[in-house]
Amino acid sequence: MCMDTFAFMIHPIDTSDIYRKFPFLKRLPDTFVETALSKLPPLKVSEITGIKSACNETRGWFVGCPLTTRKMIRLPEKKVLRKIIKTGKLAEKLGAKILGLGAFTSVVGDAGVTVAKNLKIPVTTGNSYTVATAIEGAIKAAELMGIDYSTANIAVVGATGSIGKVCAHYLAREVKYLTIVGKNYNKLLFLAEKILKDTGLSVVPTTNTSKAIRNSDIIITVTSSLDTIIHPEDLKPGSVVCDVARPRDVSQKVASTRDDVLVIEGGVVDVPGDVNFNFNFGFPPKKAYACMAETMILSLEQRYECFTLGRDLTIQQVDEITSLAKKHGFKLSGLRSFERELTPEQINQIKSNARKKLKARKNMLKII
Numbered sequence: 527m528c529m530d531t532f533a534f535m536i537h538p539i540d541t542s543d544i545y546r547k548f549p550f551l552k553r554l555p556d557t558f559v560e561t562a563l564s565k566l567p568p569l570k571v572s573e574i575t576g577i578k579s580a581c582n583e584t585r586g587w588f589v590g591c592p593l594t595t596r597k598m599i600r601l602p603e604k605k606v607l608r609k610i611i612k613t614g615k616l617a618e619k620l621g622a623k624i625l626g627l628g629a630f631t632s633v634v635g636d637a638g639v640t641v642a643k644n645l646k647i648p649v650t651t652g653n654s655y656t657v658a659t660a661i662e663g664a665i666k667a668a669e670l671m672g673i674d675y676s677t678a679n680i681a682v683v684g685a686t687g688s689i690g691k692v693c694a695h696y697l698a699r700e701v702k703y704l705t706i707v708g709k710n711y712n713k714l715l716f717l718a719e720k721i722l723k724d725t726g727l728s729v730v731p732t733t734n735t736s737k738a739i740r741n742s743d744i745i746i747t748v749t750s751s752l753d754t755i756i757h758p759e760d761l762k763p764g765s766v767v768c769d770v771a772r773p774r775d776v777s778q779k780v781a782s783t784r785d786d787v788l789v790i791e792g793g794v795v796d797v798p799g800d801v802n803f804n805f806n807f808g809f810p811p812k813k814a815y816a817c818m819a820e821t822m823i824l825s826l827e828q829r830y831e832c833f834t835l836g837r838d839l840t841i842q843q844v845d846e847i848t849s850l851a852k853k854h855g856f857k858l859s860g861l862r863s864f865e866r867e868l869t870p871e872q873i874n875q876i877k878s879n880a881r882k883k884l885k886a887r888k889n890m891l892k893i894i
Contacts, residue, residue, distance in 0.1 A: 530623065531585055532822060533617035533625050534587075535626065563594070564592055568612055569592070571805055572805035574587060574588065576800040578799030578800070582854075586822065586825065587622060611640075614641055623825065624649070626651070637651060637835065648831050648833075650824060650832060652834060653688055653820075657696065661693060663792055664790070671873070671877050682697070687750060695841055697746075706718060735756075735760075739756060747776065766787070770792030781863070788877075791865075794815060795819045795857060798854060820833070822856075823854055
């Protein structure tokens, strides 16, 4: 019997990922290291074993595209796509029956369409399950902070991207106050009109990220920005931020200076079985990003097709992959913040700090 198989493409987000594996390279300039790495061929990073649901089991591989995010943005698009396709062909040679695109490899060009056309195996970006788990995680975090998400002020940052658009549409079915944030106001207006037509909800479009965030109780941020766009001074006490972006949208300074807001990583799930990734990508055992998990789920379901591809995701895709995830035993992991798992005690402390700050602010206003 031939086992079901998959591959998932990864790449260094920045030079810190390279130095984690090769610390001696820290002595060299970042630009030199990135350029030298880009000359290397794709590589098999590790074999993934032990993924097993009640219905099936699968194994796979991490395949590495040797380009940092910065290189992918600065190099000519055609050159980057050639490198990604070459990495996909390595997955084919290893015996993968489906390929998942991770991090920036799912963003370049037409979001996987050209890559799929140049490979003999189907390709998925994993964005459908990323949306599902990001929203589930944000709602769970909000509940723990005492926020009713159905009546809260919610902002989707990066709303005109493929993940952002479907996040906004999905939320619009269940919430009352939604702000969509992006760089292109015309695209935001078009999205707002479509949401109004499809759901009846009138959303607020804006290009002013800081203002939108300051007024929001829950923020889901999904941009493709190289730099952080959410800073400590932007956030209101007691707010929840679900950061789905890679590289991260939320500044590391938020962790050290704002003990009254809850920032969580979007799209982290528990993988069924005695899984061994044979590679440290910063997570505890048996946990993975939702985009990785989508590829595994499709392999377990023997759905060897281009499930999530391009920039037009649908709510139906999100609902379907959510159902398949439950069938095979994938579930939202415990909440994580800046690569660390959050304990109930830590969340309660953040909630308490927020209450104290809000009370102090009210007292200050009375004095004024």
